[in-house]
Amino acid sequence: MKAYRLSAVARPDLPPYAPHVSLVFLLVLEMFGLSMAFDTQRLTDNPSSWAHVAGSSPQLVRLAIAMACVTVLFAIARQSAVVARLSSGELEPIRARYLGVHAVCLLLFVAISQVVVGVQPAFVNHPALWTLAWAGGGVSSLGAWALALGPVGSWLSLVRSQRASAIAGVVVGTLVWASGFATERLWVALARVTFAVVGWMLHLIYPVVRSDPSRMLIGTPHFAAVITPQCSGYEGIGLITVFLSVYLWLFRRELRFPGALLLLPIGAAVIWIANAMRIVALIAVGTAGWKAIAQGGFHSQAGWITFNAIALTFVALMVRGRYFAANASPRSRTVPAARRHDATTVFLAPFFALSATAMLTGALSSGFDWLYPVRLVVAAAVIWMFKRQYAALTWKWSWWPLAIGFAGFLVWLTLLPLVTPTPAANTTWPIALRSIPWYWAAAWLLARAIGYVVTAPLAEELAFRGFLARRLVRTDFDALPIGVFTWVSFVASSVIFGAFHGRLWLPGTIAGMLFALAIQRRGALGDGVQAHATTNGLLALYACLTGQWGLWS
Amino acid sequence: MRSGQWLAGAGVWAVVLIAVSLPAVLVASPAVTAPELDGTSLTTGLGVLAAGVLIFRARARRN
Numbered sequence: 001m002k003a004y005r006l007s008a009v010a011r012p013d014l015p016p017y018a019p020h021v022s023l024v025f026l027l028v029l030e031m032f033g034l035s036m037a038f039d040t041q042r043l044t045d046n047p048s049s050w051a052h053v054a055g056s057s058p059q060l061v062r063l064a065i066a067m068a069c070v071t072v073l074f075a076i077a078r079q080s081a082v083v084a085r086l087s088s089g090e091l092e093p094i095r096a097r098y099l100g101v102h103a104v105c106l107l108l109f110v111a112i113s114q115v116v117v118g119v120q121p122a123f124v125n126h127p128a129l130w131t132l133a134w135a136g137g138g139v140s141s142l143g144a145w146a147l148a149l150g151p152v153g154s155w156l157s158l159v160r161s162q163r164a165s166a167i168a169g170v171v172v173g174t175l176v177w178a179s180g181f182a183t184e185r186l187w188v189a190l191a192r193v194t195f196a197v198v199g200w201m202l203h204l205i206y207p208v209v210r211s212d213p214s215r216m217l218i219g220t221p222h223f224a225a226v227i228t229p230q231c232s233g234y235e236g237i238g239l240i241t242v243f244l245s246v247y248l249w250l251f252r253r254e255l256r257f258p259g260a261l262l263l264l265p266i267g268a269a270v271i272w273i274a275n276a277m278r279i280v281a282l283i284a285v286g287t288a289g290w291k292a293i294a295q296g297g298f299h300s301q302a303g304w305i306t307f308n309a310i311a312l313t314f315v316a317l318m319v320r321g322r323y324f325a326a327n328a329s330p331r332s333r334t335v336p337a338a339r340r341h342d343a344t345t346v347f348l349a350p351f352f353a354l355s356a357t358a359m360l361t362g363a364l365s366s367g368f369d370w371l372y373p374v375r376l377v378v379a380a381a382v383i384w385m386f387k388r389q390y391a392a393l394t395w396k397w398s399w400w401p402l403a404i405g406f407a408g409f410l411v412w413l414t415l416l417p418l419v420t421p422t423p424a425a426n427t428t429w430p431i432a433l434r435s436i437p438w439y440w441a442a443a444w445l446l447a448r449a450i451g452y453v454v455t456a457p458l459a460e461e462l463a464f465r466g467f468l469a470r471r472l473v474r475t476d477f478d479a480l481p482i483g484v485f486t487w488v489s490f491v492a493s494s495v496i497f498g499a500f501h502g503r504l505w506l507p508g509t510i511a512g513m514l515f516a517l518a519i520q521r522r523g524a525l526g527d528g529v530q531a532h533a534t535t536n537g538l539l540a541l542y543a544c545l546t547g548q549w550g551l552w553s
Numbered sequence: 554m555r556s557g558q559w560l561a562g563a564g565v566w567a568v569v570l571i572a573v574s575l576p577a578v579l580v581a582s583p584a585v586t587a588p589e590l591d592g593t594s595l596t597t598g599l600g601v602l603a604a605g606v607l608i609f610r611a612r613a614r615r616n
Contacts, residue, residue: 243602304598312605319613344611352604355597463604500596 019094020149022488027145029495030106031061033505037110038117046119050127054116054134059177066177071169075162092150102144109137191216191232197276198227202283223286223294225279233275236307240267243311247318253326260324263314274306292366301363308359343478344467346389351463353382354455368432373447379455390462393482394524401527404518405534408511412539415507416551429549452540452552457532460497464512465519465528469493483523490516511535 035058043055115123116134123130146155159166192213199218202209211218216227225231244267248260282302286294318324357378361371383390433441470477472489494516498509511532518531543552 247606300594304594304601308598308602308605311602312609315606315609319610342611342614345608348604348608352601352608355601355604359597359601500600502596 017091019488020091022492023094023099023145023149025492026495027142029499033499034110034113037503038113040117042119043117046124048124048127050131051119051123054131057135057138062180063174063177067169067173069169070173070176071162071165074165074168074172092154095148095150098144098148102141102148105137105141105144109134109141112137187229187232187234190234191227191229194232194272194276194279195227197273198279198283201276201280205280205284206287219283220287223283223291225283225286227279231275231279233272236271236275236303237268239307240271240311240314244314247315251318255318256324256326260318263318263324267310267314271307271310274310275303278302278306290366293364296366297362297364297369301359305359305363308356346386347462347467349386350379350382350455350459354379354459368428370432370444372451373444376447376451376455379451379459383455383458393466393526394522395526396522396524397530398522398527400521401518401530402534404514405531406538408514408531408535409538409542411510411514412507412535413542413551415510416504418506430547449540453533453537457529457536460500461515461519461525461528461532464493464497465516466525468496469516481523482525483520485520 040055040058043051046052046055112130112134114120116130150158195213195216195218199209199211202218202220206220208221209218210221210224217224218227219225241264244263248255248263282294282298285298354375357375358369361369361374364371433444436444466482467477469489470480470482470484472492473484473486474480490513494509494512497512498505498507501508514535515528515531519525519528521527540552543549
């Protein structure tokens with residue numbers, strides 16, 4: 001097996017605390033995945049007091065996060081010794097055996113969560129036992145993670161040395177957490193302002209506007225929407241504030257302050273107005289006769305499209321705008337052919353094009369993506385643009401990636417019933433395809449098959465194994481060979497790949513690991529594409545033969 | 554008022570805005586959740602954003 005040793009690779013820009021930060025990142029990802037997979041809302045509807053205890057646990061997690069964040073901020077602000085230790089690399093080495101314990105405890109916690117959060121009969125019969133087991137699983141998992149970072153003694157000495165920051169973290173963190181309850185009322189207040197602005201905008205377009213402030217209902221005589229608190233625009237303001245804050249901090253040396261700070265209130269105002277326009281557009285789509293699209297894909301995707309468009313525009317302003325960028329240089333009109341395409345664009349452009357088009361076509365659909373062929377055309381066009389760069393990668397046929405692809409197919413087939421109770425329940429495809437002439441249905445299926453077996457594997461392998469797995473090792477990732485292996489990049493790139501598969505994150509993560517292994521043998525990205533295409537092709541074939549469309553869609 | 558002083562004032566207000574809005578938005582944990590915050594839409598949205606930022610910055614550096 002061809003294996004690249006990390007020691008043989010120069011790592012001038014990898015900070016000494018990178019493994020420790022990666023572990024924190026892993027914990028954040030796990031918490032994110034758990035919060036997505038399990039909704040504790042059902043527990044609060046259960047009469048058992050133990051169910052209420054379990055149902056209130058997310059508040060404890062939020063309190064702990066607030067305390068931890070404030071403690072870290074105070075430690076950084078005080079320029080404490082621990083920050084200096086982090087920078088200098090005087091840290092305990094990661095203890096891998098506790099990571100294994102953490103993984104086992106996490107799986108146990110997930111298994112117990114399914115019983116508790118699902119309010120299954122076992123939990124209803126013995127709520128105290130299951131709640132305590134659930135808490136034990138969570139605490140054990142977190143404890144093992146902490147022990148992987150350092151022994152108990154180190155943690156105790158850390159707390160002793162950071163007593164002032166810890167006390168400040170507890171006090172201020174609690175205040176921040178408690179202030180959240182007070183600000184919940186702001187969501188309703190902002191929704192009323194949004195309601196008024198949407199009404200004003202609608203009056204500019206339609207002669208008759210239907211409005212019921214008591215129910216927060218607004219629209220036209222043909223289509224109306226209820227402005228609930230989550231439509232107030234608060235989430236958009238939060239997302240853009242977080243995004244811009246992180247960007248301003250990460251690239252503070254490239255920006256001109258305090259001018260760049262103006263982007264924060266501007267961003268909040270712009271995204272709030274854009275949210276009102278989104279609601280107006282939704283009402284317009286529904287009024288035009290496309291009610292299913294307005295209630296379906298448009299309602300779901302328009303928010304993300306708006307946020308991404310605004311966020312990327314702000315990035316353009318920060319990179320190019322002379323007012324915000326510290327060293328903005330006038331754009332060169334003539335770029336040498338050899339420098340026209342950078343490696344990041346080469347590896348990420350197909351994935352970006354595919355995902356962005358999926359968002360757009362998804363916004364114009366109502367459950368069934370009739371416009372899927374557009375994704376295929378856009379992705380194929382972008383791949384064609386960079387065909388010379390891709391041709392330079394290794395593309396040799398081999399049995400090895402086919403075998404790994406077959407293993408990926410078996411993993412998917414085995415795990416799917418575990419993560420979704422009715423994997424074959426998708427009846428959207430047969431119903432939609434039977435509603436059109438057979439040749440159109442065949443053409444759509446053909447486009448879907450080519451997209452699933454050719455363009456998607458190519459775009460995803462370029463992004464996750466070609467770019468991300470190497471970028472996690474080194475900033476100038478193109479200096480590393482394809483297939484370079486470190487445990488952190490292997491696990492992190494696979495977990496992120498899995499996260500892109502939504503509720504199927506577990507088979508997605510394992511499949512990502514298998515595709516990475518396929519590439520590692522010969523250092524050939526083509527092997528990953530072959531393995532990925534094999535898995536997808538077999539899943540599509542299996543779905544066609546058995547009618548279990550849920551496996552493919 | 555000189556533009557520098559005005560900017561400094563705006564900067565202070567920007568920091569105040571962050572201080573006020575971040576706890577409200579991030580820690581408020583309202584009972585409501587927007588429909589777009591399901592797993593797949595969230596990862597796709599963040600994926601497009603991350604890829605877009607990386608591509609944009611890489612191209613800006615190259616040019």
